[in-house]
Amino acid sequence: MYILAKIMKKIRMLVSGVILVVISLLALVANALSFQDGVEPNPSYAGTRDTSLSENQPNTVSGLYTELFVDGDDPSGSGNDVSTMLRWDISVIEPGSVIESVDITIQVTNSSSGSYGVYQLLAPWSETEATWNESAAGASWQVAGARGALDRGSIVLGSVSASSTGSYTFSLNSNGRAVVQAWVNDSNSNHGLIIADASVTDGLDMMSRETAVAAQRPKLTITYSQAPQDTDGDSMPDAWEDFYGLDALDPDDADIDGDLDGVSNLNEYFQGTHPRRVSVSATVETDTVPQAPEGSIGDWRAPADDIAIWLHPANPSQSRIIGTDKWRGLHVYELTGSEVQLLADGMMNNVDLRYNFILDGELVDLVTAGNRTNDSIAIYRVNRTTGLLSNVAAGGGINAGIVVYGSCMYKSPVSGKIYTFINSKLGEVEQWELVDNGNGQVGGIKVRSFDVGTQTEGCVVDDEFSTFYIGEEEVGIWRYGAEPTDGSTRIQVDLTGSQGHLTAAVEGLAIYHASNGSGYLAASSQGSSEYVLYQREADNRYIGTFNIVPGNGISGTSETDGIEFSNAGLGTEFPEGVFIAQDGNESNFKLVPWQDIANAFAPSLTIDTSWNPYNVPLDTDGDGIIDNVDPDDDNDGLGDAVEASLGTDPLNSDSDGDSLSDFDEVNADHDPNTYQEGVDTDPNNPDTDNDGLADGADPDPLVAPDGDLAPYGAADGEVNSADLLIAQRIVLGFINPVTPQDLAHGDVYPPAAPDGEINLSDYLLILQMVLSP
Numbered sequence: 001m002y003i004l005a006k007i008m009k010k011i012r013m014l015v016s017g018v019i020l021v022v023i024s025l026l027a028l029v030a031n032a033l034s035f036q037d038g039v040e041p042n043p044s045y046a047g048t049r050d051t052s053l054s055e056n057q058p059n060t061v062s063g064l065y066t067e068l069f070v071d072g073d074d075p076s077g078s079g080n081d082v083s084t085m086l087r088w089d090i091s092v093i094e095p096g097s098v099i100e101s102v103d104i105t106i107q108v109t110n111s112s113s114g115s116y117g118v119y120q121l122l123a124p125w126s127e128t129e130a131t132w133n134e135s136a137a138g139a140s141w142q143v144a145g146a147r148g149a150l151d152r153g154s155i156v157l158g159s160v161s162a163s164s165t166g167s168y169t170f171s172l173n174s175n176g177r178a179v180v181q182a183w184v185n186d187s188n189s190n191h192g193l194i195i196a197d198a199s200v201t202d203g204l205d206m207m208s209r210e211t212a213v214a215a216q217r218p219k220l221t222i223t224y225s226q227a228p229q230d231t232d233g234d235s236m237p238d239a240w241e242d243f244y245g246l247d248a249l250d251p252d253d254a255d256i257d258g259d260l261d262g263v264s265n266l267n268e269y270f271q272g273t274h275p276r277r278v279s280v281s282a283t284v285e286t287d288t289v290p291q292a293p294e295g296s297i298g299d300w301r302a303p304a305d306d307i308a309i310w311l312h313p314a315n316p317s318q319s320r321i322i323g324t325d326k327w328r329g330l331h332v333y334e335l336t337g338s339e340v341q342l343l344a345d346g347m348m349n350n351v352d353l354r355y356n357f358i359l360d361g362e363l364v365d366l367v368t369a370g371n372r373t374n375d376s377i378a379i380y381r382v383n384r385t386t387g388l389l390s391n392v393a394a395g396g397g398i399n400a401g402i403v404v405y406g407s408c409m410y411k412s413p414v415s416g417k418i419y420t421f422i423n424s425k426l427g428e429v430e431q432w433e434l435v436d437n438g439n440g441q442v443g444g445i446k447v448r449s450f451d452v453g454t455q456t457e458g459c460v461v462d463d464e465f466s467t468f469y470i471g472e473e474e475v476g477i478w479r480y481g482a483e484p485t486d487g488s489t490r491i492q493v494d495l496t497g498s499q500g501h502l503t504a505a506v507e508g509l510a511i512y513h514a515s516n517g518s519g520y521l522a523a524s525s526q527g528s529s530e531y532v533l534y535q536r537e538a539d540n541r542y543i544g545t546f547n548i549v550p551g552n553g554i555s556g557t558s559e560t561d562g563i564e565f566s567n568a569g570l571g572t573e574f575p576e577g578v579f580i581a582q583d584g585n586e587s588n589f590k591l592v593p594w595q596d597i598a599n600a601f602a603p604s605l606t607i608d609t610s611w612n613p614y615n616v617p618l619d620t621d622g623d624g625i626i627d628n629v630d631p632d633d634d635n636d637g638l639g640d641a642v643e644a645s646l647g648t649d650p651l652n653s654d655s656d657g658d659s660l661s662d663f664d665e666v667n668a669d670h671d672p673n674t675y676q677e678g679v680d681t682d683p684n685n686p687d688t689d690n691d692g693l694a695d696g697a698d699p700d701p702l703v704a705p706d707g708d709l710a711p712y713g714a715a716d717g718e719v720n721s722a723d724l725l726i727a728q729r730i731v732l733g734f735i736n737p738v739t740p741q742d743l744a745h746g747d748v749y750p751p752a753a754p755d756g757e758i759n760l761s762d763y764l765l766i767l768q769m770v771l772s773p
Contacts, residue, residue, distance in 0.1 A: 004525045016583060030100060034221040035088040038214035047089030048209040049127040049192065050218060053145055055080040058132035066211045067109060068218075070116050070195050071203030072161075081145055084204070085121060085130070087192025088220040089182060094743040096227030099181040102172040104193075108162045108217035114200030115161040118172065120153035120179045121146065121191040143562065145196075152194050153179075158196055162204055183578070236269045243501075244275050245535075245542040259544070260602055262740070275529075276599035278545035281551025282590035284573060286337040289587045292327030302587035303327045306350040306562030307460075307580050308506060310365065313614055317571025320387035321366060321580065324348040324587050329475050330369060330380075332389060335570055335578075337591070341388050344381070348374030350457070350562065351381070353408040353612045354418050359392065360440045366392075368420045368434075370407035374475045375400050377420050378441045394437045398444035402428045406457035406470075408509075410482045413463055421459055421468060429451040429470065431484060447484035458524065458562070460509040460640065462536065464517055469493065471506030477523055480539065494523070494532070501542055503527030508563035508582070511536065512594070514608035522563055524581070529558040531581065533605075544601050548581060550588060550644070559584030567594070576607050579595035637663035642673050648683045659696025678702065693744055700741055707748050707766040715745055719769045727763045 007511035037048045049578045051063035056074055064434040071082040086104075104118075123146070126136040131143050135151075142148025157176030162168040172180065183190035207216045228237030232247075234254035240389040241248040246258070247263060254266040258276045289304035296303075303326040310317040320340070321333040329348050332341035351369040361365075369388060376397035380389040389637040410419045410431075423429045431448035452472050459470040461482050469481040477493040480486060496504040508524040519536040520543060533543040548557040567577045577594035597603035616650040631639045636653035638646075648662045655662050658681075665683040668673045675683065681695045681702065682688040688701050694700040708715040710722035712735065727746060729735045737743050737758055746767075747754040749761040 003692045007487065011086075027051045028733075030225055031097075031222060032176055032221060032223045033090075033093065034219055036214070036219035037209045037217050039217070040219070041092065048218060049087045050208050051084065051125075051127050052082055052084045052132050053130065053132045054082050055132050055145055056082075056246045059312070061131055062127060063127035063130065064210055066208055068206050068208045069203060070112075070197075070205075070749075072114075072198045073201040074203060074390075076201070081196065081198045083145065083196035083208075085125060085192055085194050086144070086218055087121070087190065088104075088218075089187075090180075090190065090220070090222065091187045093222065093224060095185050095187075096230065097179045097184055098225040098227070099222065101223040102177050103169050104158075104172070104219040105167060105169040105219040105221070106160075106162070107211070108165045108168050108204065109201065111162050112200070112202045112204035113163060114197070114202045114204075115159050116195050116197045116200055116204060118157045118158040118160065118170075118176065119155070119194050119431070120157060121151070121194050122153060123192055125152050131294045135228075135714050144192055144654050146275040148354050157193065157265065158217075158240065160204065160417050162206075174602045184224070189509055191635070195532035217754075219755075234266065236266055238267055240365075241541070245544065246275070256602055258602055260600060269380065274545070275602065278544065278546045278597075279549045280546055280592050280596045281553050281556070282548055282554045282592050284323065284335070284591040285554050285583075285586075286323065286333045286589040286591075287339045288330075289328075291332065291587065296327050300327065302559075302582075303496060304561075304582050304589060306587050307347075307582065308353045308367065309564050309566040310353055310367070310387060310581065311566060311568050311570075312387060314382055314613060316568050318381075318387060319566070319568075319570050321589065321591075322349050322351055322389070324369060325581075326372070330367075330378075330389065333589070335573060336538060336589070337589075343389055343391075345378060345391070346371040348372075348378065349405060349718070350407045350459075352407065352460075354409045354411045354463075356411075356739055357434065358437075359436050359442065364392075366418065366442065368407060368409055370404040370422055371397060372404055374403070375404045375423060377444065378405070380432070382609065385595065392440065392442050393437070394441035394443040397676070398432055400430060400432075400445065401449075402426075404431060405455075405661060406459055407538070408459040408468075410461035410466075411463050412483060413466060414483065418643060419447070419482075421461065421470075423452070423456040423459060423470065425457075425458050426474065427454050433484070448486075450488040451607050452478060454513070455505075457504065457607050457741060459506045460511055462511050462515075463520070464537075467510050469521060471509055471523065473505035473507070475504075476500055476502060477506060480671045493534065494542070496527075501525070501532050501545060502532070507561045510563045510565050512565040512577075512606075513567050513611040513613070514606045518606060519567070519611075520565075524560045524563050526559050526561070526584075531560070531563060531579075543605070545692050546597055548592060548601065554590060555583070555586060557581050557583040557590055559586070565594070567609055567611050576609060591762070612708070621650075636661045638647075638666070638672060639650050646675055646683060652715050656682070656684050656686040656695075658694040665695065686749070693740060697740065698744065703744070707747065707762075709742070709766075713739075713742070719766065721770055724763075724766055724770050727758065727766045731760055731763045 037046050048705045052069045068084040069082045070084050074082045129137040134140050148566045154338045155175050157244045158172040209217045231238050232249050233249040234251035238248040242548040243313045246253050255264050257264050259278045274609045291299040305326050307326045308322045312508045326668045329345040333339050348369040353367040355365045356363045357366045363574050366381040369378045371378045376399050378395035381392045400422050404422050407422045407423050418434045420432045422546045429450050432444040433447050434442050437443040456472045461468050465690045468480040476495040479491045479493050494500045505526045509524045512520040523532045525532050530545050530547045531737040532545050534540040550556045562582045564683050566578045569575045580589050598607050633650045634653040640650040643650040653661045662683040665681040669679045707719040709726040712726050746758040749765045
């Protein structure tokens with residue numbers, strides 16, 4: 001049964017691959033369009049041209065006859081030939097459309113026991129001027145009767161065998177369809193067809209386009225698929241380029257050999273092959289994880305499942321590989337593949353780690369694993385000298401509320417808190433915050449739960465983008481927000497089957513980190529024993545696919561569960577990083593130098609050893625873009641560069657705390673890039689006009705208190721006797737200044753520190769302004 005299951009999985013992989021190519025290339029909408037004068041595509045169509053050429057009447061024009069004729073012997077016994085030419089205007093079919101079938105229907109008035117051939121006409125001709133001798137007035141055929149090599153093609157495109165009168169339909173063969181395809185792509189090449197055979201002596205007569213009954217005129221019917229959009233004109237459809245991660249706006253990528261197999265992207269498209277699939281080999285493998293007792297839970301033959309890589313802070317070559325054993329616990333390996341520790345703590349399924357958790361006042365690196373023995377989250381700390389693990393789980397581990405299957409970790413760039421996600425075979429997901437319990441141990445608080453749908457396991461979190469990825473095994477990859485408040489909103493990254501790049505089941509997920517938020521997301525496509533790469537940023541654009549084949553004395557991988565990356569240089573064996581994959585066949589973990597994968601593609605993928613997991617960047621505004629690459633860290637609409645020129649705080653959307661954002665303050669003149677004094681409010685001064693009112697509460701934040709009260713409620717910009725009279729009425733109590741604007745204009749005393757009311761002192765100061773303007 002085990003062997004049969006493996007065979008069936010291989011068959012499923014091959015079928016899926018074939019479907020992918022077929023669907024990608026041929027999933028177009030079919031259309032059928034007929035051309036018949038006075039009937040189709042519409043009653044006004046008059047694009048047919050037809051005539052007969054008679055060797056017996058070499059100078060006779062028969063283009064306006066109501067019948068057409070074909071005969072190899074006319075009159076009988078003379079051996080003279082008669083042929084018929086037909087042409088339809090089909091220019092309404094969009095160039096690039098794919099021709100699927102071509103049928104011609106004629107109304108036979110005199111049947112024939114013979115079979116006449118159909119050939120392509122290569123020279124232009126005129127219906128009202130063509131004769132046996134000339135294609136048009138003054139233009140001779142290369143050979144009379146359009147029989148020269150420049151007049152007609154030599155390949156038979158179809159045959160006409162009308163043994164009875166009435167409606168008769170014949171189809172063009174593949175050569176004929178190719179000719180019509182050429183007409184569609186270039187209407188200037190359409191010179192029509194000629195029906196002829198000098199060896200057939202039983203003549204055939206049919207109605208021409210001039211016959212009175214429109215339904216009896218010659219009809220051409222073409223079945224075709226709509227031309228796929230090709231924005232950059234490189235002959236590779238946009239949808240195909242998008243699917244395979246090419247640039248639909250760059251015609252130059254047609255000549256690139258994306259997987260270095262000797263076939264350009266354009267030729268891969270024409271051949272229906274994959275343009276970005278490569279093979280690599282491992283250089284190191286770990287010790288084999290022994291089989292579990294027969295009948296054990298899960299795959300007892302291959303209990304090795306998932307891995308994490310711990311980076312040594314001082315000596316990267318002393319980094320450790322931590323692998324799960326679905327029967328025994330956790331194995332710790334050196335980079336040589338040799339085991340250095342076994343923690344037999346239960347059936348561990350997935351493992352992950354994060355750096356710099358504060359435990360008992362000390363920065364430690366935490367490892368968590370889903371323990372299926374007791375449905376808990378196991379927690380360990382890493383000894384930063386030896387790389388060995390010790391259990392620090394409070395109460396023996398966090399007791400989850402679900403049947404634990406997969407798990408992964410997250411360190412928030414917003415809060416700095418560390419979380420563990422766990423999931424079940426039912427698609428349930430829980431998020432737990434890890435906390436110091438005060439006794440040197442780690443506990444957990446559940447902060448979130450949601451449901452993916454069906455069976456899940458593999459997951460990974462991109463800390464810098466606060467993004468949680470999870471594989472719904474039979475469906476594809478989903479992307480969620482990783483913060484506890486992000487809810488259940490999600491985006492589909494990729495699908496299994498013909499519409500995606502994955503073959504079920506979707507298993508391990510991993511992140512290759514590069515600087516400035518760049519890098520890759522990877523997924524284990526278990527059904528095809530491949531690994532699929534996506535762009536880490538933006539919309540997770542597809543990058544390419546690779547598999548691990550035998551080489552360097554090490555077998556390839558198959559039916560992989562867990563995968564992991566490290567971008568760091570890990571000594572002489574892996575100076576530019578490493579990719580590790582579980583091998584479901586040998587139940588161990590195989591290591592491939594990252595540069596071998598990166599350089600197998602063209603252009604090569606990013607190789608960047610600078611990113612350090614000990615230093616997770618912050619995302620101050622929580623917009624999913626880390627600060628060191630975010631052009632607007634406080635998300636206030638002003639770019640960091642502009643804020644630097646203004647002297648405002650790029651991490652605070654309201655630098656002066658006056659309830660107006662920095663953007664609103666400098667955008668009063670509709671130019672957010674420049675602060676203009678007297679037109680914009682000052683983003684670094686909470687009270688631009690120094691009137692005692694914060695800009696956000698001041699109805700006129702650019703006008704200082706100046707005594708301008710008249711007309712009341714609509715100041716005129718000057719202080720005169722009218723303002724004095726209004727001030728007098730306010731002081732006497734006849735007018736009550738109820739609005740902040742009234743108060744701002746009338747409260748002028750003391751000049752540098754208004755007291756919040758309009759009284760006799762303000763009246764006297766306004767009087768002085770009037771007398772001494």
